[in-house]
Amino acid sequence: MRSGRPVRTHNLRLLVFFGILVLILVVSSLVLKFISLAGESRFDGEHFFVVSFLHPKGADIVGFDPKNKKITILHAAGNSVPSNLQQSLAIPIDGKVNGEIVSAADLSSALFDMLLGYSVIKTNLTILDIGRLAFFAKTVSQSNIIDEPSSLINGVTADSAVSDLFIDSAIQKEKVTVEIVNATGHSGLGQRLERLLSNMGGNIIAVTTSPKIMKTSSMTYFGDKTYTLLRISSIVTMPLVYTEKPQLADITIFIGEDIVNTERF
Secondary structure (H helix, E strand, O other): OHHHHHHHHHHHHHHHHHHHHHHHHHHHHHHHHHHHHHHOOOOOOOOOOOEEEEOOEEEEEEEEOOOEEEEEEEEEHHHHHOHHHHHHOOOOEEEEEEEOOOOOOOHHHHHHHHHHHHHHHHHHOOOOHHHHHHHHHHHHEEEEHEEOOOOHHHOOOOHHHHHHHHOOOHHHHHEEEEEEEEOOOOOHHHHHHHHHHHOOOOEEEEEEEOOOOOOOEEEEEEEOHHHHHHHHHHHOOEEEEEOOOOOOOEEEEEEEEHHOOOOOO
16 A cells, blocks of 8 residues: 555656646747747837838828837828838838827827737737837827828928938938949939938938949948948848948948839838
8 A cells, every 4th residue: 555655756746847847848939939029020119110000091100219209100091192102202111010090199009909919910010019119109208299191291292291200310310421323224213212311311422323334232331330321221131341441421322233123212
């Protein structure tokens, strides 16, 4: 009769061991999942971030500015919404969400609803991004939320509205000089990129046309890898090339034939 006690003790130890093992595996899986989400996350909670919220009635373009604790909302009515907002409005769109932001007062609650219903919404943002945006919006005073109507997205008024509302203060503060060289043989690409970078607060000092056609695009820079450099690079997706000799500008962007049909600007 006494021999049964060691067996039960042994079984109990095995049960505890396997329980701990399962717990470790579950925790490890959750940690790895969180690390993966953090790596895929786009919004770092520090720099200017723009999200377009698309819905049947139009689109709402929202700029989140953590440095200045400010949010800008620009509404576009259905008939006036361009198919490519980034190219048409010359605003760098960092994320897209299928949803609607009715007003400034609705922003925080709308984001929390999207967070809770993340599994059914269509977006290129992670659940971590939505969560960060929701909590950031919760901390911003209503007086620091600019809510502009869709009437601003019409013709010439679009650029003036965008340049005033969607400036990246970090880029504006750095004052890094930028030269744009169109080496495609196609006119207009340099001006299109200038428009996008200017709306972001970029310091464009020259837009020129190269007599020599380049097959591939690139960005050369002198000095440190500034936020401006990395931000522009993430938008135009060009390889960075360091130069040891100072150029006309801190950053020189060469637009090559490989992006003649780009929709990024």
